[in-house]
Amino acid sequence: MSWWQVLLGVLAGLALVYAVLLGLLWAYARRHPETVPTREAWRLLPDVVRLVRRLAGDGSLPRGVRVRLVLLLVYLASPVDLVPDVLPVVGYADDAVVVALVLRSVVRAAGPGALTRHWPGSPAGLALVRRLAGLSGAGPA
Known part of the structure; x- marks a missing residue:
């Protein structure tokens, strides 16, 4: 050969x-179309990045959770994506799905209270992030 x-x-x-x-x-x-509202996710992007950064810096969270969050930040900052961002809609949808999967993982390991403690945005934004993270209700942890 x-x-x-x-x-x-x-x-x-x-x-x-x-x-x-x-x-x-x-x-x-x-x-899961309801968990990946691309338009709303883009409006929340700055708050979500701050949330991920705050969670990654929280020493009280398990190390594995913080590693996942740092890897998520690297993925979001990287020009290399699963689907190139030049493709309309689909190019950005992969980022929203990856964020949703990581947030679900973080909530399972750290609890929903971690999202609430570190959320820098509005209550409506927190409700959407809680939906992305797979939490059924949008209320407090």
Whole structure:
């Protein structure tokens, strides 16, 4: 087997993994349309970034939670995305889905009170973030 056949096999494998990830992202977004309101999520982006930064800096949270939050900040700041942001709507939807998944993970590990303690925005914004995080009610923790 020559080197170009190996390279072609690796590239085909990476393309397959990418396609599977996109399929899973699409399936998640279709299954949970109420948890990924893209337009509202973009309005909340500055508050969500501050929330993630505050949560990542909270020494009382488990280390694994803080690591996930730092990785989320790196992902959001990175120009490399699962779906390029140049694609209308879909390009930004992947960011909203990734944020929702990480916030759900944080709520499971740290509790909903962590969101409330560190939320820098309005109560309406907190209600939306609680929905993104998979909390059924928008009330206090």
